[in-house]
Amino acid sequence: MKSIVTSFLLSRVLAVALCTLLLVCTGAHAQTDPLLPSWNDGPAKQAIVEFVQATTTQGSAKFVPPEARIATFDQDGTLWVEHPMYSQVMYCLERVSAVVKAKPELAKVEPFKTVLSGNREAMAKLSMKDLEKILAATLTGMSVDDFNAEVKKWLAEAKDPRWKRPYTDLTYQPMQEVLTYLRANGYKTYIVTGGGQDFVRVYSEQVYGIPPEQVVGTAGGTKYGYDKSGKPFLTKEPKLLLNDDKAGKPEGIHLMIGHRPYAAFGNSTGDKQMLEYTKAGEGARLAMLVLHDDATREYAYGPAQGLPNTKVGTFTQALYDEAKKQGWVVISMKNDWKRIFAFDE
Amino acid sequence: MKSIVTSFLLSRVLAVALCTLLLVCTGAHAQTDPLLPSWNDGPAKQAIVEFVQATTTQGSAKFVPPEARIATFDQDGTLWVEHPMYSQVMYCLERVSAVVKAKPELAKVEPFKTVLSGNREAMAKLSMKDLEKILAATLTGMSVDDFNAEVKKWLAEAKDPRWKRPYTDLTYQPMQEVLTYLRANGYKTYIVTGGGQDFVRVYSEQVYGIPPEQVVGTAGGTKYGYDKSGKPFLTKEPKLLLNDDKAGKPEGIHLMIGHRPYAAFGNSTGDKQMLEYTKAGEGARLAMLVLHDDATREYAYGPAQGLPNTKVGTFTQALYDEAKKQGWVVISMKNDWKRIFAFDE
Numbered sequence: 001m002k003s004i005v006t007s008f009l010l011s012r013v014l015a016v017a018l019c020t021l022l023l024v025c026t027g028a029h030a031q032t033d034p035l036l037p038s039w040n041d042g043p044a045k046q047a048i049v050e051f052v053q054a055t056t057t058q059g060s061a062k063f064v065p066p067e068a069r070i071a072t073f074d075q076d077g078t079l080w081v082e083h084p085m086y087s088q089v090m091y092c093l094e095r096v097s098a099v100v101k102a103k104p105e106l107a108k109v110e111p112f113k114t115v116l117s118g119n120r121e122a123m124a125k126l127s128m129k130d131l132e133k134i135l136a137a138t139l140t141g142m143s144v145d146d147f148n149a150e151v152k153k154w155l156a157e158a159k160d161p162r163w164k165r166p167y168t169d170l171t172y173q174p175m176q177e178v179l180t181y182l183r184a185n186g187y188k189t190y191i192v193t194g195g196g197q198d199f200v201r202v203y204s205e206q207v208y209g210i211p212p213e214q215v216v217g218t219a220g221g222t223k224y225g226y227d228k229s230g231k232p233f234l235t236k237e238p239k240l241l242l243n244d245d246k247a248g249k250p251e252g253i254h255l256m257i258g259h260r261p262y263a264a265f266g267n268s269t270g271d272k273q274m275l276e277y278t279k280a281g282e283g284a285r286l287a288m289l290v291l292h293d294d295a296t297r298e299y300a301y302g303p304a305q306g307l308p309n310t311k312v313g314t315f316t317q318a319l320y321d322e323a324k325k326q327g328w329v330v331i332s333m334k335n336d337w338k339r340i341f342a343f344d345e
Numbered sequence: 346m347k348s349i350v351t352s353f354l355l356s357r358v359l360a361v362a363l364c365t366l367l368l369v370c371t372g373a374h375a376q377t378d379p380l381l382p383s384w385n386d387g388p389a390k391q392a393i394v395e396f397v398q399a400t401t402t403q404g405s406a407k408f409v410p411p412e413a414r415i416a417t418f419d420q421d422g423t424l425w426v427e428h429p430m431y432s433q434v435m436y437c438l439e440r441v442s443a444v445v446k447a448k449p450e451l452a453k454v455e456p457f458k459t460v461l462s463g464n465r466e467a468m469a470k471l472s473m474k475d476l477e478k479i480l481a482a483t484l485t486g487m488s489v490d491d492f493n494a495e496v497k498k499w500l501a502e503a504k505d506p507r508w509k510r511p512y513t514d515l516t517y518q519p520m521q522e523v524l525t526y527l528r529a530n531g532y533k534t535y536i537v538t539g540g541g542q543d544f545v546r547v548y549s550e551q552v553y554g555i556p557p558e559q560v561v562g563t564a565g566g567t568k569y570g571y572d573k574s575g576k577p578f579l580t581k582e583p584k585l586l587l588n589d590d591k592a593g594k595p596e597g598i599h600l601m602i603g604h605r606p607y608a609a610f611g612n613s614t615g616d617k618q619m620l621e622y623t624k625a626g627e628g629a630r631l632a633m634l635v636l637h638d639d640a641t642r643e644y645a646y647g648p649a650q651g652l653p654n655t656k657v658g659t660f661t662q663a664l665y666d667e668a669k670k671q672g673w674v675v676i677s678m679k680n681d682w683k684r685i686f687a688f689d690e
Contacts (some may be wrong), residue, residue: 067556144599188558201603211412212603213533213558222599224592224618232621234599241586241600247569254489254567254579255586256601258546258557273569276577 036181037338038174044288044336047329048178051286055262056185062284064262066186071263071286072216072253072274073179075193075200077313078267078290079208081160081170083299086312088195089131090167091154093123095138106137139196140220140238147236151202165343168207173344174337175265175290179208182263190261192253193217194245194270198236216256218244249274262286268313275328287328291315294334297344381526382683383519389633389681392674393523396631400607401530407629409607411531416608416631417561417598417619418524420538420545422658423612423635424553426505426515428644431657433540434476435512436499438468440483443495451482484541485565485583492581496547510688513552518689519682520610520635524553527608535606537598538562539590539615543581561601563589594619607631613658620673632673636660639679642689 039045054062055069076082096115099106106112111130114122126134139147160167179189189210193200197217204210221239226232244252250273253261263286264271264278275287292301292315303309304320323330333340384390399407400414421427441460444451451457456475459467471479484492505512524534534555538545542562549555566584571577589597595618598606608631609616609623620632637646637660648654649665668675678685 067550070558197600197603205412213415213601215603219600222596224595224622232595232618232625234595250569250577250579251567255542255564256558258542258560273577277569280577 036174036177038177040336040338042336044329044331047286047288048181051263051284052181052185054284064283068259068262069182069185069187070190070257070259070261071182071187072190072192072257072261072265072278073175074249074266074268074271074274075191075195077292078265078271079171079175079179079191080167081298082312083292083301083310084312086195087158087167088199090158091151091199092134092138094154094158095150096134099137112137136238139199140236142236144198144222144234144236147198148202151199155203163341168203169343170341171207172290172333172337173339173342176208176342178265179210183209187263188214190214190216190253190257192244192249192264192274194243194248197242197244216242216244216252218242218248245270247273250277253277264288265290267292268315269319270313272319272322275323276326279326279328287323287326288331289315289319289323289328290331290333291320293332294337294340297340298333381519381522383522385681385683387681389674389676392631392633393526396608396629397526397530399629409628413604413607414527414530414532415535415602415604415606416527416532417535417537417602417606417610417623418520419594419611419613419616419619420536420540420562421612422637423610423616424516424520424524424536425512426643427612427657428637428646428655429657431540432503432512433544435503436496436544437479437483439499439503440495441479444482457482481583484544485581487581489543489567489579489581492543493547496544500548508686513548514688515686516552517635517682518684518687521553521687523610524555528554532608533559535559535561535598535602537589537594537609537619539588539593542587542589561587561589561597563587563593590615592618595622598622609633610635612637613660614664615658617664617667621671624671624673632668632671633676634660634664634668634673635676635678636665638677639682639685642685643678 035049036045054060055064057063073079076086093115096112100112100116107116111126111133114126115134155166155168158167159165160170163170182189191200191204191208191210191214193216195217197215197219200217201212201215204212204215219242221237221241222234223237224232224234242248242252242255249271253274260281261278262281262284264274265288266275267290271289275289279285279287291304292299293305293307294300300307301310302315302317304315304317320330380394381390399405400409402408418424421431438460441457445457445461452461456471456478459471460479500511500513503512504510505515508515527534536545536549536553536555536559538561540562542560542564545562546557546560549557549560564587566582566586567579568582569577569579587593587597587600594616598619605626606623607626607629609619610633611620612635616634620634624630624632636649637644638650638652639645645652646655647660649660649662665675
């Protein structure tokens with residue numbers, strides 16, 4: 001009996017030794033495959049790593065319990081390309097022909113007439129009111145299931161004109177690494193977007209590893225009803241419940257999440273209130289803004305730091321100055337990111 | 346060298362044997378401490394266990410991938426006592442004196458005058474419109490943080506008049522076991538309540554192990570603003586965003602979760618649409634209704650099955666008949682539950 005016990009104990013010593021060896025090897029591997037590999041060393045990367053270490057190390061004065069670890073990310077311009085036009089707007093414009101096919105009387109009515117003409121110059125001049133009419137016609141009035149199927153089909157076929165790739169390929173690899181890094185450290189990652197909640201939820205799990213219930217966006221009401229066979233379904237209504245932009249972002253976070261994030265990422269004046277709200281909490285809070293200053297690898301627009309102003313996601317000089325004042329970290333795409341997309345060399 | 350290897354291999358054989366022994370012991374232990382110990386054997390318990398096994402066993406035709414495992418629970422009358430009055434209504438009535446202290450002019454105005462009189466008979470006669478005025482005065486107009494602090498304070502002090510215990514002690518032990526059982530099998534558990542979302546979120550984590558972001562309830566808007574020092578905060582507004590009852594439940598589920606539940610639990614006509622919506626999905630879906638038929642250990646009310654009708658959560662005979670027709674499982678508190686509360690013998 002004794003020999004078996006001795007042999008077992010001996011083997012435990014050996015097993016521990018093997019485990020230690022394994023851990024050492026894993027550690028060595030980690031050094032050759034560092035955290036956030038698409039980030040250059042610098043204040044932005046350092047801010048992320050320090051924040052995660054401070055809030056997840058047991059015994060740290062800034063330790064955050066796992067159930068409170070919430071991180072929120074704007075989408076357009078923060079997680080993927082928004083220039084020259086938001087992907088969802090592209091979807092709506094490209095859906096107009098299908099809408100007109102179902103309701104031919106719209107073909108002669110503005111703004112549908114202009115969209116059908118394909119005249120990009122005229123389309124660029126459409127007013128916000130015109131755009132709202134297009135959004136209402138293409139995003140509401142159908143069942144939730146039909147809408148999801150349409151978006152899925154469009155995403156599989158549509159391509160960005162510059163990169164000739166599906167829009168879902170155009171996510172920023174460095175930000176994907178931040179999402180993964182935060183989740184590996186117990187953070188729940190949320191998208192908090194001015195874009196349509198239902199639209200983003202169609203691909204969020206596949207593209208970002210973020211499930212639909214962790215997408216907060218501009219949201220309309222739905223109406224519960226029954227089809228001819230008595231089967232219940234939800235219809236998308238043209239009734240705005242949440243305009244998830246500017247002050248609507250903290251309001252949306254309260255509605256949908258119910259507690260304050262510890263980290264928030266944005267890229268425009270639409271994200272200012274979310275960052276303020278995040279930083280106003282106690283303890284360690286991280287607020288970051290992506291600055292599009294890389295005309296070669298992506299786009300350069302601001303108008304912060306003298307970059308050109310555009311129709312999408314405005315990063316004003318006032319926002320830049322506020323960031324510096326409040327300790328929000330500005331991410332320079334040009335300097336902080338080794339590569340932009342997963343498909344980059 | 347060979348002897349060490351032999352000894353290591355030998356020890357692995359031993360370790361496997363020990364593990365097997367341990368598993369057998371755990372198995373034996375599970376038999377003396379079975380699943381859902383507060384449930385009597387019967388069709389209700391069987392339906393829950395069969396549903397979980399069918400949807401979580403790899404290779405089962407009804408297997409549900411972990412990210413789709415969503416279960417929704419009504420709260421009042423499903424997870425805790427709702428009779429003779431919803432706890433949140435008690436909170437509102439008891440908050441009236443504090444509200445009047447801040448705004449003394451309300452003391453002479455109905456319905457506040459009646460509430461302050463303490464005349465329970467007169468209070469019972471208040472109209473729905475009166476009640477709405479009380480809810481608006483006690484649930485809105487303050488900051489989110491102040492509201493949370495008030496609710497927390499009230500919950501720590503208030504007691505149910507029959508059991509002389511905090512309301513949060515009055516959760517149903519069998520349902521707590523269902524929550525735990527589902528979560529242990531990869532289900533995300535949600536509360537979907539007609540009660541106030543912000544109210545329930547204050548205690549959901551502590552009482553049910555359900556984090557605030559997994560509470561869907563009747564929700565009002567908030568308004569983002571700044572205090573004198575420039576610090577941002579949210580004020581609760583008297584603006585209804587979601588009436589999370591009846592058809593509002595599937596609508597709320599779509600808004601807040603974005604996919605259809607696989608299991609739903611309720612106890613009244615307010616839950617009918619949630620159950621319908623859940624069952625209308627493909628594959629295995631579980632819909633259950635708690636019937637309050639235990640006048641001794643809790644309360645008996647319906648009016649299904651000839652039980653008396655009351656002001657709270659109505660379980661009509663039509664709902665009972667619909668349940669039988671649709672394959673929704675009715676839980677008899679009297680017959681299906683060994684004990685009602687954790688503090689029961």
